[in-house]
Amino acid sequence: MSAQLTIALDAMGGDHAPAIVVEGAALALERFPDARFQFHGAESQVKPLIDRVPGLARAATIHHTEAVVTNEDKPSSALRQGRQSSMRLAIDAVRDGHASAVISAGNTGALMAMAKFALRTVPGIDRPAIASYLPTLRGESVMLDLGANVDCDAKILVQFAVMGEVFARTVLGLAKPTIGLLNIGIEELKGNEQVKQAAQMLRHSNLPIQFHGFIEGDDIAEGTVDVVVTDGFTGNIALKTAEGTVKLFAGFLREALKNSVRGQIGYLIAKPAIEKMRERIDPRRYNGAILVGLNGIVVKSHGGTDALGFANAIGVGIDMAVHGFVDRIKDELERLKLDPQADSQAAVV
Amino acid sequence: MSAQLTIALDAMGGDHAPAIVVEGAALALERFPDARFQFHGAESQVKPLIDRVPGLARAATIHHTEAVVTNEDKPSSALRQGRQSSMRLAIDAVRDGHASAVISAGNTGALMAMAKFALRTVPGIDRPAIASYLPTLRGESVMLDLGANVDCDAKILVQFAVMGEVFARTVLGLAKPTIGLLNIGIEELKGNEQVKQAAQMLRHSNLPIQFHGFIEGDDIAEGTVDVVVTDGFTGNIALKTAEGTVKLFAGFLREALKNSVRGQIGYLIAKPAIEKMRERIDPRRYNGAILVGLNGIVVKSHGGTDALGFANAIGVGIDMAVHGFVDRIKDELERLKLDPQADSQAAVV
Numbered sequence: 001m002s003a004q005l006t007i008a009l010d011a012m013g014g015d016h017a018p019a020i021v022v023e024g025a026a027l028a029l030e031r032f033p034d035a036r037f038q039f040h041g042a043e044s045q046v047k048p049l050i051d052r053v054p055g056l057a058r059a060a061t062i063h064h065t066e067a068v069v070t071n072e073d074k075p076s077s078a079l080r081q082g083r084q085s086s087m088r089l090a091i092d093a094v095r096d097g098h099a100s101a102v103i104s105a106g107n108t109g110a111l112m113a114m115a116k117f118a119l120r121t122v123p124g125i126d127r128p129a130i131a132s133y134l135p136t137l138r139g140e141s142v143m144l145d146l147g148a149n150v151d152c153d154a155k156i157l158v159q160f161a162v163m164g165e166v167f168a169r170t171v172l173g174l175a176k177p178t179i180g181l182l183n184i185g186i187e188e189l190k191g192n193e194q195v196k197q198a199a200q201m202l203r204h205s206n207l208p209i210q211f212h213g214f215i216e217g218d219d220i221a222e223g224t225v226d227v228v229v230t231d232g233f234t235g236n237i238a239l240k241t242a243e244g245t246v247k248l249f250a251g252f253l254r255e256a257l258k259n260s261v262r263g264q265i266g267y268l269i270a271k272p273a274i275e276k277m278r279e280r281i282d283p284r285r286y287n288g289a290i291l292v293g294l295n296g297i298v299v300k301s302h303g304g305t306d307a308l309g310f311a312n313a314i315g316v317g318i319d320m321a322v323h324g325f326v327d328r329i330k331d332e333l334e335r336l337k338l339d340p341q342a343d344s345q346a347a348v349v
Numbered sequence: 350m351s352a353q354l355t356i357a358l359d360a361m362g363g364d365h366a367p368a369i370v371v372e373g374a375a376l377a378l379e380r381f382p383d384a385r386f387q388f389h390g391a392e393s394q395v396k397p398l399i400d401r402v403p404g405l406a407r408a409a410t411i412h413h414t415e416a417v418v419t420n421e422d423k424p425s426s427a428l429r430q431g432r433q434s435s436m437r438l439a440i441d442a443v444r445d446g447h448a449s450a451v452i453s454a455g456n457t458g459a460l461m462a463m464a465k466f467a468l469r470t471v472p473g474i475d476r477p478a479i480a481s482y483l484p485t486l487r488g489e490s491v492m493l494d495l496g497a498n499v500d501c502d503a504k505i506l507v508q509f510a511v512m513g514e515v516f517a518r519t520v521l522g523l524a525k526p527t528i529g530l531l532n533i534g535i536e537e538l539k540g541n542e543q544v545k546q547a548a549q550m551l552r553h554s555n556l557p558i559q560f561h562g563f564i565e566g567d568d569i570a571e572g573t574v575d576v577v578v579t580d581g582f583t584g585n586i587a588l589k590t591a592e593g594t595v596k597l598f599a600g601f602l603r604e605a606l607k608n609s610v611r612g613q614i615g616y617l618i619a620k621p622a623i624e625k626m627r628e629r630i631d632p633r634r635y636n637g638a639i640l641v642g643l644n645g646i647v648v649k650s651h652g653g654t655d656a657l658g659f660a661n662a663i664g665v666g667i668d669m670a671v672h673g674f675v676d677r678i679k680d681e682l683e684r685l686k687l688d689p690q691a692d693s694q695a696a697v698v
Contacts, residue, residue: 074538137600147533150541184496184585189423192499192582217589221597233541234583236533238590240566245594248570249630251486253602256626263622270606270615277605281598 005034007317008090008099011041012068013106015304018042021105022049024301024310026056031311032318038063038099041086065089069110071303078110079117087111091118094296101297101317103288105310108300112148112291119296122326124333127152128293129160130232130300131167132239133286133316136223142168142177143220143228146289147236154197157181157229161202163292163329164227165209170328171320172226180215180225182234190214194231246281288313290320292329297321354383356666357439357448360390361417362455364653367391370454371398373650373659375405380660381667387412387448390435414438418459420652427459428466436460440467443645450646450666452637454659457649461497461640468645471675473682476501477642478509479581479649480516481588482635482665485572491517491526492569492577495638496585503546506530506578510551512641512678513576514558519677520669521575529564529574531583539563543580595630637662639669641678646670 009025011018018041025037036059039046043064050056067085069078082088087106093099095118104111108130116128131144144160144167145152152160161179168177181199183191188199191214202211212225217238220228230238257263267274279285283302287309291298297320301313320326358374360367367390374386385408388395392413399405416434418427431437436455442448444467453460457479465477480493493509493516494501501509510528517526530548532540537548540563551560561574566587569577579587606612616623628634632651636658640647646669650662669675 135597137597150533182586184499184582217586217591218593218596220590221593230586233533234586237531237566237579237583238586241569241587241590242566242594244567244570245591246598247567248484248486249595249598252626252629253623256622256629257619260622263619266615266617266619266622268615269618270612273605273609273612273615274602277601280601280605 005032005318005321006036006038006099007314008038008040008093008102009314010087010090010102010104010106011039011046012086013104013111013303014301014310015105016306017105018046019049020305020307020310022046022053022056023307024314025060026053027307027311028314028318029056029059031315035059035318037061038090038093040065040090040093041068042066063089063093069107071107073107073110075109075113078107079113082110082114088114088118091115091296091298094298095119100321101299103299103301103310103313103317105301105303105305105313108147111298111300115291115294115296115298119294119298121293122295122330122333125159125163125293127156127159128291129163130289131164131292132289133172134220134239134242135281135286136221138223140172141220141223141226141228142172143230143235143239144292145230145232145235146239147232148291149232151233152194152231154194154201157194157198157231158201158205159293161198161209161211161227161229162207162333164229166329166332167290167292167325168226170323170325174226176210177226178210178212179227179229180212180219182220182228182230182238183214183216186214186216198229243283246283250278284309284312286312288316290316295326297325354381354667354670355385355387355448356663357387357389357442357451358663359436359439359451359453359455360388360395361435362453362460362652363650363659364454365655366454367395367398369654369656369659371395371402371405372656373663374409375402376656376660377663377667378405378408380664384408384667386410387439387442389414389439389442390417391415412438412442418456420456422456422459424458424462427456428462431459431463437463437467440464440645440647443647444468449670450648452648452650452659452662452666454650454652454654454662457496460647460649464640464643464645464647468643468647470642471644471679471682474508474512474642476505476508477640478512479638480513480641481638482521483569483588483591484630484635485570487572489521490569490572490575490577491521492579492584492588493641494579494581494584495588496581497640498581500582501543501580503543503550506543506547506580507550507554508642510547510558510560510576510578511556511682513578515678515681516639516641516674517575519672519674523575525559526575527559527561528576528578529561529568531569531577531579531587532563532565535563535565547578592632595632599627633658633661635661637665639665644675646675
């Protein structure tokens with residue numbers, strides 16, 4: 001990692017900001033001692049928090065602003081009126097080359113709108129998407145879009161497939177990641193027009209990607225493919241349904257173990273093993289959704305996360321910066337455009 | 350329960366038919382000793398299986414046919430060429446008043462197409478939907494549509510809300526079930542045009558239903574509402590994502606307990622409690638999706654289920670027949686139509 005890696009933080013974004021932002025940066029600094037943090041936000045609130053953590057002040061600069069984007073702000077009004085907000089100034093730091101990535105736990109819609117406006121999409125991509133890692137029975141997969149784009153036509157879905165593929169290759173380090181299109185059945189005739197047409201385009205294109213075909217909802221956790229492609233409406237609901245189901249299962253397990261003496265004793269003995277599993281599915285471990293398709297690295301942390309979750313989101317941003325994700329995706333899209341083998345309809349660039 | 354309650358069974362539908370159909374009926378007969386079963390299918394295969402179960406022959410009649418609908422058949426061709434199929438004859442038995450409900454583990458698309466053609470939708474409903482019970486942290490909820498309708502406009506979503514409400518009231522026995530519309534956020538401005546418009550219609554109508562508003566994916570397992578309304582694309586993917594997540598969690602738990610001596614010992618001691626929880630989330634317990642909105646009770650069993658799962662699907666059909674679900678839904682829709690308070694735009698009937 002470069003000694004100069006600087007991360008811009010929206011110090012005021014999130015339900016428990018600025019405390020979890022500062023504490024998250026402190027945790028991230030333990031894992032990445034060479035990182036530098038730019039805190040964008042109210043100095044009077046941020047400085048005392050930084051000063052409390054030994055060593056953090058040396059790695060931090062504060063960029064004072066009073067303005068904040070709230071969760072109630074519409075993306076359009078945040079865009080118009082939030083030019084001096086902590087969120088916008090943190091994004092601008094990436095645009096202006098002063099930081100390698102920006103992390104915010106604030107309003108997702110506003111972050112997407114501002115990032116798209118300030119950073120622009122890379123050539124060949126019409127709309128940025130939200131992507132995230134997910135745990136599966138076979139390891140980890142990437143899924144996109146998780147909520148940035150409610151309606152997606154076939155061309156947009158194909159662009160998501162390309163971005164997801166590059167992500168899996170560059171950041172996850174997979175040689176030939178497989179791509180699946182989320183649908184209500186695996187047969188060709190299943191689904192809405194958008195997914196049927198996108199599958200056609202992916203199947204018959206000469207894009208150098210491994211298109212597995214349609215997958216169903218249970219294939220996500222199964223790990224059937226490395227990259228799950230879907231529209232933002234379905235993707236957001238699937239992700240949150242999975243989160244809710246984990247809570248349900250954990251709740252049922254807790255109740256079952258509590259309600260009998262054997263359950264209680266067994267739990268006490270198996271506790272370290274159960275704790276280990278809990279860690280494995282801890283949503284904080286997977287905190288940090290990536291806004292892909294932009295000329296810059298933007299990571300969205302869950303609004304309600306704690307310091308550990310925020311530190312993981314910072315880790316995602318550092319990971320992507322270290323792997324030069326933006327340049328890799330640009331190169332790949334350029335390569336597809338230049339590839340004489342690429343079907344003109346499906347190249348989408 | 351009426352002594353005359355007869356259930357029509359598609360003996361040839363499902364991955365393990367006719368064995369699981371006959372064994373499922375035998376299990377159901379233990380719970381409902383007064384039920385009678387019509388087996389539609391190949392007598393040479395079905396009869397020996399029935400004769401193996403003491404007492405089942407007395408409660409069963411076989412309606413021989415050689416034709417079957419396969420999983421590969423398109424709904425349209427099943428409709429044209431499957432008039433003598435076991436699935437179709439079982440549906441016709443309900444249409445002709447010879448049976449109170451039909452249960453099939455066969456091809457969902459074909460079952461929906463044939464049932465819609467033979468039974469027709471009730472007045473006021475344009476399209477039937479697939480509904481099912483789901484376990485939640487607060488008990489049980491109903492969710493629809495789970496895959497019958499890929500594209501749904503606002504009017505269709507409102508009809509689903511009405512059917513779900515009647516279902517929760519008549520079959521689950523809830524006095525004032527709450528209705529939630531699945532979306533990617535709870536704010537009014539979130540979501541696609543269909544859900545925004547449906548929410549407007551439900552919010553401003555005089556329909557006598559408890560509209561909670563938008564819910565998110567994690568609210569399904571949370572049990573935030575009694576009835577979850579969504580289009581068939583999203584609903585199918587959400588349901589299967591939840592099923593996949595349960596498997597993931599169970600797999601992680603198993604692995605964690607296996608990989609340490611304390612985990613193994615703890616598991617042995619807590620086994621009865623863990624088994625109890627496993628039963629609680631056993632998908633067979635929730636087997637039996639209901640095709641609502643038709644002039645007749647049609648239950649779709651999971652194609653890969655076993656005898657216990659199929660018996661549960663039969664139980665769902667008997668439950669609905671006993672509660673006079675079809676007449677109740679017709680009455681409710683009629684009442685809404687006649688209600689002078691009902692907003693004409695939102696009455697949807």
